[in-house]
Amino acid sequence: MAGAIVKYGIIGVGMMGREHLVNLYHLRTQGVAVVAIADPHLPSQQLALDLAHSFTWPLKVFSGHQELLDSGLCDVLVVSTPNMTHHRILMDIINHSKPHHVLVEKPLCTTISHCKEVVNAARKRPDILVQVGLEYRYMPPVAKLIEIVKGGNLGHVKMVAIREHRFPFLVKVNNWNRFNINSGGTLVEKCCHFFDLMRLFVGANPVRVMASGAIDVNHKDEVYDGKVPDIIDNAYVIVEFDNGSRGMLDLCMFAEGSKNEQEISVVGDIGKGEAFVPESVVQFGTREAGRDGVQTLKAEDHRIKWVASLLNISSIN
Known part of the structure; x- marks a missing residue:
């Protein structure tokens, strides 16, 4: 809808997740805002909160991706967690009742079988876009x-x-x-x-x-x-x-x-x-x-x- 804010959530706010936070802040005039983050690592949470505070962006903080998904706060998700976690997180996002577009940092997954599983699941959800960050x-x-x-x-x-x-x-x-x-x-x-x-x-x-x-x-x-x-x-x-x-x-x-x-x-x-x-x-x-x-x-x-x-x-x- 014209004028609506696209609400982003970032799953994994280590170095790359915080870089996405910075870049999305620079796109704020295009109608985007980061409203939530999820990361079990407390130091990473704090660094992301400090960044968001400098942007005057209030963030809801979750320790895990499932809680963020269930909150219903976000339209789009960025996954920048360790590689071995991508498969489980992506499958949970794709299979969630609320549709979320998702950008996942490369690699998609760490095994061929997991990549195929994610691709096949995504094809069954024409209401969402799944993109791999091959910048x-x-x-x-x-x-x-x-x-x-x-x-x-x-x-x-x-x-x-x-x-x-x-x-x-x-x-x-x-x-x-x-x-x-x-x-x-x-x-x-x-x-x-x-x-x-x-x-x-x-x-x-x-x-x-x-x-x-x-x-x-x-x-x-x-x-x-x-x-x-x-x-x-x-x-x-x-x-x-x-x-x-x-x-x-x-x-x-x-x-x-x-x-x-x-x-x-x-x-x-x-x-x-x-x-x-x-x-x-x-x-x-x-x-x-x-x-x-x-x-x-x-x-x-x-x-x-x-x-x-x-x-x-x-x-x-």
Whole structure:
């Protein structure tokens, strides 16, 4: 209804949940408001309340998602809880009598069977929208490269190469992201972004995967409840698609000495395009024009007015 406020609830108010709170505050003039949060972790609750207080937003606080759902306060929910909790929370949201649109942080779930269960349940609820937060699609340099590829400027895509060289995983509540059983593993937790982009660029589905990874540097001296973290910190992955295209991921999480965290290359039969993050530069050219014909541009999206800085939000999730 015109003029009505869309009421949001955030389930999980660690680092990412509080970033959503900040971003939604900046959208307040568009008719949105966060009215409730749910999180069993008291320090995270307090940090979210402090943020909301600075916005003069009153929040109803719940210790669990079911209580928030049953309150009937919200129209839309953002799920930014640890990965291993997504399945149960999403199923409860989808099966609830009151319809709630939902944005869930990636990954959808940590297992294939749980992903299928959520997708099948969501298809039975045409009254709600379930979206996975794969924000790399919308970063200006990546969005520009997608536009170039989809515009046919490179021809038929044959190869996609993505290099992510970055810092280790941040510290999270109870160190849940240090273990595969909780996160789904590094290639699920972090790299689902890149497999999503590969599929988007080539316009096809994967049929074969080859990979090699290891725990070589990070977290080897950490122990939690007597257990040493088992998440890999580097890998090479090759994905073959049903249209003959191939994708490759080069991941290293002990490579802070890099100008760009992500370098994305897409090569078609008539041209090549590249995106660099966070430098926010895109380059593209054709085989016919050669090296001298390569265009370089700074990728910007003036619709993006605010960027929540992780430097201004606690790294405890």
